[in-house]
Amino acid sequence: TQLLEQSPQFLSIQEGENLTVYCNSSSVFSSLQWYRQEPGEGPVLLVTVVTGGEVKKLKRLTFQFGDARKDSSLHITAAQPGDTGLYLCAGAPRGTYKYIFGTGTRLKVLA
């Protein structure tokens, strides 16, 4: 079974704190995407990482793709209440078009 496991599952932090979300798999991915989803809405694409070891920054969010392209991380600096939401990593394991989502990290940032 091809799985993407995320940790932590839930995270409640104070405004201004830093956090890191991890996305791990035993499968190799040609690329991984990170999404944020609000309740009752579709996921919104944040970033795509393609190259092993790649680091991408989106304002206060930093995304990294593992060297072996089996894992990824999302780091948020100085979290704000507007960062609250469900964060999902996703991708299609190499050799398949079956797009799978991670187990999700539900983040709540308290003012």
Place this chain on the structure above:
Amino acid sequence: DAGVTQSPTHLIKTRGQQVTLRCSPKSGHDTVSWYQQALGQGPQFIFQYYEEEERQRGNFPDRFSGHQFPNYSSELNVNALLLGDSALYLCASSAVEGVRNEQYFGPGTRLTVT
């Protein structure tokens, strides 16, 4: 530039009935994927359509079927509805573009089966 659109927004059906959901992809995209998202869970891949053919299927029964039209829009059909089919159904579009696999999602259709 219109993004992915889905219709209807909400739908209430009775067990045993059939339902059709519709999706129009983002401009320039030729691939459409469908997902089921139960409350509190991540989206689960149902299938993907490309060039009017089902290219890949997830672990869903044959009650779930689809179609892609020449203009790349797509339909998801679910027959013999079960209570467990109640979920948010998401459509995503993408472009054949090497390894990127970026998916752009619509707002979803909330299906309630009673």
